[in-house]
Amino acid sequence: xxxxxxxxxxxxxxxxxxxxxxxxxxxxxxxxxxxxxxxxxxxxxxxxxxxxxxxxxxxxxxxxxxxxxxxxxxxxxxxxxxxxxxxxxxxxxxxxxxxxxxxxxxxxxxxxxxxxxxxxxxxxxxxxxxxxxxxxxxxxxxxxxxxxxxxxxxxxxxxxxxxxxxxxxxxxxxxxxxxxxxxxxxxxxxxxxxxxxxxxxxxxxxxxxxxxxxxxxxxxxxxxxxxxxxxxxxxxxxxxxxxxx
Amino acid sequence: xxxxxxxxxxxxxxxxxxxxxxxxxxxxxxxxxxxxxxxxxxxxxxxxxxxxxxxxxxxxxxxxxxxxxxxxxxxxxxxxxxxxxxxxxxxxxxxxxxxxxxxxxxxxxxxxxxxxxxxxxxxxxxxxxxxxxxxxxxxxxxxxxxxxxxxxxxxxxxxxxxxxxxxxxxxxxxxxxxxxxxxxxxxxxxxxxxxxxxxxxxxxxxxxxxxxxxxxxxxxxxxxxxxxxxxxxxxxxxxxxxxxxxxxxxxxxx
Ligand SMILES: Nc1ncnc2c1ncn2[C@@H]1O[C@H](COP(=O)(O)OP(=O)(O)OP(=O)(O)O)[C@@H](O)[C@H]1O
Ligand SMILES: [Mg+2]
Numbered sequence: 001x002x003x004x005x006x007x008x009x010x011x012x013x014x015x016x017x018x019x020x021x022x023x024x025x026x027x028x029x030x031x032x033x034x035x036x037x038x039x040x041x042x043x044x045x046x047x048x049x050x051x052x053x054x055x056x057x058x059x060x061x062x063x064x065x066x067x068x069x070x071x072x073x074x075x076x077x078x079x080x081x082x083x084x085x086x087x088x089x090x091x092x093x094x095x096x097x098x099x100x101x102x103x104x105x106x107x108x109x110x111x112x113x114x115x116x117x118x119x120x121x122x123x124x125x126x127x128x129x130x131x132x133x134x135x136x137x138x139x140x141x142x143x144x145x146x147x148x149x150x151x152x153x154x155x156x157x158x159x160x161x162x163x164x165x166x167x168x169x170x171x172x173x174x175x176x177x178x179x180x181x182x183x184x185x186x187x188x189x190x191x192x193x194x195x196x197x198x199x200x201x202x203x204x205x206x207x208x209x210x211x212x213x214x215x216x217x218x219x220x221x222x223x224x225x226x227x228x229x230x231x232x233x234x235x236x237x238x239x240x241x242x243x244x245x
Numbered sequence: 246x247x248x249x250x251x252x253x254x255x256x257x258x259x260x261x262x263x264x265x266x267x268x269x270x271x272x273x274x275x276x277x278x279x280x281x282x283x284x285x286x287x288x289x290x291x292x293x294x295x296x297x298x299x300x301x302x303x304x305x306x307x308x309x310x311x312x313x314x315x316x317x318x319x320x321x322x323x324x325x326x327x328x329x330x331x332x333x334x335x336x337x338x339x340x341x342x343x344x345x346x347x348x349x350x351x352x353x354x355x356x357x358x359x360x361x362x363x364x365x366x367x368x369x370x371x372x373x374x375x376x377x378x379x380x381x382x383x384x385x386x387x388x389x390x391x392x393x394x395x396x397x398x399x400x401x402x403x404x405x406x407x408x409x410x411x412x413x414x415x416x417x418x419x420x421x422x423x424x425x426x427x428x429x430x431x432x433x434x435x436x437x438x439x440x441x442x443x444x445x446x447x448x449x450x451x452x453x454x455x456x457x458x459x460x461x462x463x464x465x466x467x468x469x470x471x472x473x474x475x476x477x478x479x480x481x482x483x484x485x486x487x488x489x490x491x492x493x494x495x496x497x498x499x
Contacts, residue, residue, distance in 0.1 A: 051403060053399055053402065053403075076405070079402070079403065079405055080405060082403075083403065083404075084403040086396060086399070086400065088396055090394075090396035090397060090399065090400035091400070092397065092400070092401075092414075092415055093419070094418050094419050103404065103406070103414060104404035104405055104406065107406060107410055107414065108404065108405035108406060108410075109405075149400075152400075152404060153403070153404070155404075156404050156405060
């Protein structure tokens, strides 16, 4: 079976600064990957390349056998399979929660309003905030907003979900409720790449850990090996730093 | 504030006029006399043209401005450049020369291209005002749209919205609150600049005042009334804008 995501010798420059260096990464269907690494190591850039929020400069990205190139059709085809959740939620503040969720399904997937609302309500149940459907995003707590953002992605029925530090902007007491939703998705078999420093979550949900530094993948392995016996010094130092908190 | 300052100034002028007899001659626009009444009617009849001219020019300017602004924000240099050139070029042309060029020059250009179009004063003024103003409205759109967080565009993209859907459902509804107040200011600007239409013979407020001055020879009174006419017009728009801003502000805090 083809891989969910195949990345080969991916390079990305911002001007003269190389943000990604020869990245190779394969993700199987149903696999849960957690990426960690120091600030500026290129974690966001990597997952943003996968759903073409950034254009890569060289290398290959293949999602579900579709090769990503400058071609609009490939970008749209891959975009339809990949959902993304941002650190800052990025909900549409002028739309109600329900409208945030139904916009994509009605305008992009061509669902009728009632079909889209039915789907939205089902997914709001799943992220456990059905009672918030008619509120504005600004009326919700951070944890609730992030769950709406996850629901908004799920309404597009993606095969792969990308999370870019989904809990970094949250107050500590709200982190768990968001992570629970992500774990629930993971247990359901969703293919996902999660950039996070929540190591408890990583132990619980990850199939594979990826450690990045300075635009490179330094280390990769099963959580058990990764946490207990990191191979590189950089990784050891990093783990010590974040586990101290 | 403006109203108070102005009324004080106006009263001073008026009183000064009374003290030294012979400088003021309000009879030209005294509604109790037949001649004064007719004169006032003649002057006030210019409102229709000024308002119509301003509204059509403003609407056109808003449309052209948007068409110019959108490619101006593209990542593609070849889309961005024409927009930039248009804005810099149009912004540099003073209104009056542009008005002359459109009114006297454009028909010749069109004729040489085989189009026999006669541009009358009304449309000449509208085209000039709209084009000249569109450079400013384009900049207003640009700053309004760019003030919306980039995360909004990215989120829209990840749920599959294309460019025009993103603009229509996500960006413009949010940007409009920041765009409308400065656009309304531009409308006031257009109303005032529409006075230039008088020089190509458009029968609007200023033209009528000029014509009456020629026959009546009372420039002070007639131009004073003219200024008041614009003042009323602009104040009405300003109040409208305040109301609109308050209404949108209320929406925002909802
Ligand atoms: N649009 C951009 N223009 C220029 N440089 C950028 C841009 N985006 C990212 N970079 C640079 O690329 C490098 C990698 O950035 P990236 O956001 O991927 O890091 P990160 O691992 O996600 O870090 P963080 O943990 O802080 O989110 C950083 O040095 C950053 O300054
Ligand atoms: Mg990041």
